[in-house]
Amino acid sequence: MEPFEKPYIVGIDLGTTNCAVSYIDLSSDETGDSIVIFPIPQLSGPGEVSALKILPSSLYIPGEHEIDKGSLSLPWGSSHQAVVGRFAREQGAKIPDRLVSSAKSWLCHPKVDRRAPILPWGVGEAVDRVSPVTATAAYLGHIKAAWNHTREGD
Secondary structure (H helix, E strand, O other), X not given: OOOOOOOEEEEEEEOOOEEEEEXXXXXXXXXXXXXXXXXXXXXXXXXXXXXXXXXXXXEEOOOOOOOOHHXXXXXXXXOOOOEEOHHHHHHHHHOHHHEEEOHHHHOOOOOOOOOXXXXXXXXXXXXOOEOHXXXXXXXXXXXHHHHHHHOOOO
């Protein structure tokens, strides 16, 4: 193989509600192209990581003293202030003013600046906000970090 050629073809469904990842391992000895769903490691509770078939397109921005920061750590380390995935969706159901959902829908909205920190939409000044681009990049960044962690940088 070429130095930068990888043995995988990866497909990402970047959905408004959920994200999913599948891949084909080109180095496999199996005959035929077998598509595999990539179980995405993510927080499923405070301090609890689960590999799930989908990553909810949800970003939760915790308050300063709301959740112990150590319980938001991921196996590959994470410098993000926000959480994405299942725990983000579930925690956001409890405290909706801190939940960003449907960020992808805002990317092409003709009347908003997609780079402006407008989400979560309609919340007060006390809540930190992010842009639709930042939220969507957080989902993709999480997927990339999860892949690299499970594939040792592949």
